[in-house]
Amino acid sequence: MIERWRDVRAQGRAVTLGHLGVRPRGGLAAAYEGRAEELFEFLLGLRAALPVTARDAAALGGPLSALNVRLAARLRIVREPDGTLTAHDGHPVGRPIGDRPAAASAAGRVRGISADEHALLGGHPPAGRSRLAPEPPLVVLPTAGRAADVRDALAAHCAVMRRYGHAGLTVVVADDAPAPAAARALDEVCAWAGLAFGFEVIRFGEWAAGGGAGPKRVFRRRLTARPDVPRACAERTFAPGLPGTANAIFAAFAGRDVVWLEQDAAPWAPVTRDRPGGGPRTFVDVMDGAPADAGEEPVDVVHVIDRLAYAAHLEADPVEEQVADYEDTTFTVLGRPSSGRHPLPGMVHFHTCGHPDFRARASHHLVLDPRTPEPARRSLLSGGLPMRRLLADPPPTVSLRRWTSAFGTAVGLPAGRMPGPPTMWATSARLVDVAVGDLMQAFGVPGCVAGTGLRHSRGTVTDSGRGELSSYLFREEILWPLLHAAREALEEAAGGPGYAGRLRTAGDAVAGRAGRGGIVPPALGRVLRAELLADIRRARRSPHPDVRAYGEALAEKAGPTLPGPWQEYHARLEATAVAELLHYADQLRFWASLVDGGLIGEGRSPDGGRRPAALVPAPASTQAAARAVPR
Numbered sequence: 001m002i003e004r005w006r007d008v009r010a011q012g013r014a015v016t017l018g019h020l021g022v023r024p025r026g027g028l029a030a031a032y033e034g035r036a037e038e039l040f041e042f043l044l045g046l047r048a049a050l051p052v053t054a055r056d057a058a059a060l061g062g063p064l065s066a067l068n069v070r071l072a073a074r075l076r077i078v079r080e081p082d083g084t085l086t087a088h089d090g091h092p093v094g095r096p097i098g099d100r101p102a103a104a105s106a107a108g109r110v111r112g113i114s115a116d117e118h119a120l121l122g123g124h125p126p127a128g129r130s131r132l133a134p135e136p137p138l139v140v141l142p143t144a145g146r147a148a149d150v151r152d153a154l155a156a157h158c159a160v161m162r163r164y165g166h167a168g169l170t171v172v173v174a175d176d177a178p179a180p181a182a183a184r185a186l187d188e189v190c191a192w193a194g195l196a197f198g199f200e201v202i203r204f205g206e207w208a209a210g211g212g213a214g215p216k217r218v219f220r221r222r223l224t225a226r227p228d229v230p231r232a233c234a235e236r237t238f239a240p241g242l243p244g245t246a247n248a249i250f251a252a253f254a255g256r257d258v259v260w261l262e263q264d265a266a267p268w269a270p271v272t273r274d275r276p277g278g279g280p281r282t283f284v285d286v287m288d289g290a291p292a293d294a295g296e297e298p299v300d301v302v303h304v305i306d307r308l309a310y311a312a313h314l315e316a317d318p319v320e321e322q323v324a325d326y327e328d329t330t331f332t333v334l335g336r337p338s339s340g341r342h343p344l345p346g347m348v349h350f351h352t353c354g355h356p357d358f359r360a361r362a363s364h365h366l367v368l369d370p371r372t373p374e375p376a377r378r379s380l381l382s383g384g385l386p387m388r389r390l391l392a393d394p395p396p397t398v399s400l401r402r403w404t405s406a407f408g409t410a411v412g413l414p415a416g417r418m419p420g421p422p423t424m425w426a427t428s429a430r431l432v433d434v435a436v437g438d439l440m441q442a443f444g445v446p447g448c449v450a451g452t453g454l455r456h457s458r459g460t461v462t463d464s465g466r467g468e469l470s471s472y473l474f475r476e477e478i479l480w481p482l483l484h485a486a487r488e489a490l491e492e493a494a495g496g497p498g499y500a501g502r503l504r505t506a507g508d509a510v511a512g513r514a515g516r517g518g519i520v521p522p523a524l525g526r527v528l529r530a531e532l533l534a535d536i537r538r539a540r541r542s543p544h545p546d547v548r549a550y551g552e553a554l555a556e557k558a559g560p561t562l563p564g565p566w567q568e569y570h571a572r573l574e575a576t577a578v579a580e581l582l583h584y585a586d587q588l589r590f591w592a593s594l595v596d597g598g599l600i601g602e603g604r605s606p607d608g609g610r611r612p613a614a615l616v617p618a619p620a621s622t623q624a625a626a627r628a629v630p631r
Contacts, residue, residue: 005311006111008130010044012303014120015129015165016070017043022063024121031059040113040121042087043067050087052077057085068394069269069297072304072315072450090396091315126165129303132310133414136168137257137302142245144263145177145205147185153263154189157301158197160267164300167198174216174249175205176240183207183214204252206240216248223251223599233586236426243426246436251600254421258413259305265409266455268296270353272390280393282332283353288375288386296455301350304450305412308348312399312448318342321402322449331449334398342399346422346445347437348412349403351395351453355385360472367469367550368538381469381546389453397451403437404483409454417445420499421600423591427580428475429482435584438483442490442506470553477528478577481520485581489513500592507588514581517574525570532558 022028022043029036033053042050043063052060057077064075064087074090113121120126141157143150150173161169173190177183187209194201205214213221224234238244249258261267272284272294286292308315318338322331331351363380366372376386418440425435437447489509493502513519532554539551561568594600 001311002314004132005307005314006045008132008303009307010046010114010117011120011126011130012071012164012300012307013044013067013073014117015126016067016300017063018120018123018125019163020063020066021123022121023123024118028059028063032056037113042089044113044117045073045089045091046111046113048089052085052087054085057087060087065271066297069271069391069452070299072299072308072394072397072452074396074451128167129165131303131306133257133306135257136166136170137259137305137412138253139169139171139199139259139261139302140174140249141171141261141263142174142242142249143176145175145182145186147182147189149263150175150186151189151192153261153266154193154201155196156266156268157261158193158199158201160298160300161199161302162197163298164303166302169302170200170202172249172253173201173203173205174245175203176245177205177207177214180207180209180211184209204248216245219248219252220244223594226597229593230586230590233583233590236583237423237587237590239426241426243424246424247426250421250423251594254600255415257309257415259302260411260413261301262409264457266354266457267299267301267410268455269299269453270294270296270388270390270455272392274390275392282351282391282393282395283356284390284392286388286390288379288388292388292390294388294390299350299452299454301410301454304350304452305348305410308397308448308450309345309412309414312345312348312397313341316342316397316399316448319398319400322400322404331398331400331403332395334400335402338399338401342401342446343444344414344417345399345448346414346417346440347447348414349447349449350410351391351449352409352456353389353391353453354455354457355387356389356456360469360476363469364473364535367547368535368542370542374544377544377546381550383469383472391453394451394453397449399446399448401446402441403447403449404434409456418443418499419502420595423587425486425584426587427482427583429478429580434479434483435486438487438490439506442493443502468553470550470557473554474557478520478573478580481524481573482577482580485513485519485577486510486584489581498595500595503588503592503595507585507592510581510588511585514578514585517578519577519581520570520573522567522570525573526566528573529562529566529569532562 024036024040029039032039033056034051038047038050041047060077064073064077067073067075076088076090078086078088080086116126139157139161141150141153143153154171154173158171171193173186175183175186177186183203183205186203186205190201190203193199203214204216206217207214220234220238223229223238224231237247272286272292274284274293275281276284284292286294318341319334319336320338321335323333323335331349363385367377367380372380373386379386422436422439427435440447489512490506492513493506493509536551536555536558539547539554542548542551555562558569559572561572
């Protein structure tokens with residue numbers, strides 16, 4: 001396994017070094033004061049350390065920084081106690097792994113540079129990439145269906161994947177296009193992307209271009225057509241929107257590795273050389289309009305996910321938990337290191353750059369702050385952020401037993417880590433991107449975070465409802481009470497025979513937790529009401545019309561219980577939380593019934609093995625779609 005990992009990693013570095021113009025002769029090789037062959041063995045990951053001079057260190061700085069960002073590498077120059085300089089490759093594979101000295105010994109062996117790697121270093125792009133996974137992943141782009149945004153997203157991701165030599169990939173545009181006209185526009189975009197970049201690009205959408213039901217809707221009907229299926233729960237589980245699309249993908253393509261690329265993500269890391277205050281730091285936040293020494297690096301997302309999904313124990317530092325804060329997907333506050341190695345992860349995440357995912361309440365407080373400049377306030381009210389986050393010093397790659405964010409800008413979902421396909425909680429609360437990870441954690445499956453970041457663009461591109469801050473705020477209001485109640489119930493689940501049994505037991509535990517009540521503590525309900533009343537009064541007194549309008553929107557969405565006793569407001573929150581938990585309990589049991597019925601499962605097509613006609617998205621893409629669907 002270590003040798004396979006070493007080969008895949010070396011090829012990934014060779015491709016990137018070729019793009020950077022680092023050649024076996026001349027340039028960096030000529031500047032290096034030792035043997036050039038040893039230099040390239042280190043750069044390719046075939047050596048764990050390399051003695052360097054001060055001049056070498058200066059010449060290596062740029063390539064090492066680029067490799068760290070583009071490939072989530074861990075290369076650095078360290079000064080030894082005696083003053084000598086050494087370039088280090090900091091992956092854990094160079095250290096003893098538990099009580100397995102043989103593995104550590106194998107990690108220390110050095111092989112020469114292969115002919116293929118020499119060719120890649122010479123700037124010859126690969127015809128195809130080697131990988132640890134047994135087959136290419138399915139690349140999924142979920143979207144609300146605006147053709148222009150989909151075209152931009154496909155152009156960004158496909159260009160970088162092609163640049164890094166990834167061939168044989170199928171890209172699935174999982175869309176909620178609202179009408180046949182929008183579906184036709186998306187078909188045109190998919191056809192353009194396939195011709196422009198050489199990938200199979202197909203649609204898995206609500207509508208067919210001819211006006212009939214699209215493959216996603218036909219698939220949903222097939223799963224919910226049985227007389228014993230609870231219709232309301234089934235429709236909610238697969239309804240258009242992020243949870244429904246995710247659940248349809250999980251069910252339709254069970255047994256396939258998935259690379260999930262959100263539309264507001266781009267495979268570029270915004271980087272900076274600025275270090276305000278000096279010293280290393282992971283991120284630098286820059287307000288809009290402020291000068292910044294910034295650039296961008298293309299991140300080899302597919303390669304990074306492949307390495308971490310199949311060799312996280314060779315790449316990642318095991319950590320017990322991520323500590324949640326106001327941000328969704330930064331993973332910068334971590335708990336204590338784990339005492340032993342983790343199993344392979346069920347998810348691979350990336351850090352968020354560009355627009356980080358702040359909680360809505362942070363934006364809410366900034367909108368009400370009279371010191372917030374008008375351009376920043378307008379951005380916040382529209383769901384954006386008036387700042388950019390730049391990657392300064394890539395953080396370490398970590399494996400986490402407990403984490404809060406399940407879906408960030410891009411996520412890798414390797415098949416087979418869970419005993420069956422996961423399900424995403426179909427809720428309007430801000431839990432959809434947490435629930436999948438919580439379900440994995442209940443089954444003892446860790447997550448992994450790559451030591452690099454991807455650009456994230458907030459606002460109207462996200463399709464996640466951030467376009468209006470007041471709505472986003474209220475969907476977040478009961479997030480933490482629901483999160484803790486659901487986790488408490490999942491931990492109580494004693495298990496059952498098989499995956500369906502475990503899901504059913506978890507559903508019963510969630511329903512039992514809802515039945516016991518006390519989801520939203522009375523003190524929290526009282527404080528939330530008091531704070532909301534004060535904030536509405538504050539907004540109504542604002543000299544700015546947009547803030548006054550925001551206050552009126554808050555009052556309207558709070559409902560008629562807000563002016564009354566705090567107990568009424570708390571009761572509304574509690575009733576909402578109980579209803580959401582009961583819906584989740586029904587969904588877990590419904591998912592168990594689909595597994596029991598053989599409709600979804602590991603490596604299984606929805607029709608039990610034959611090509612599912614519902615997944616053929618368009619006549620021009622029929623063969624491509626058939627190859628994308630697991631048999």
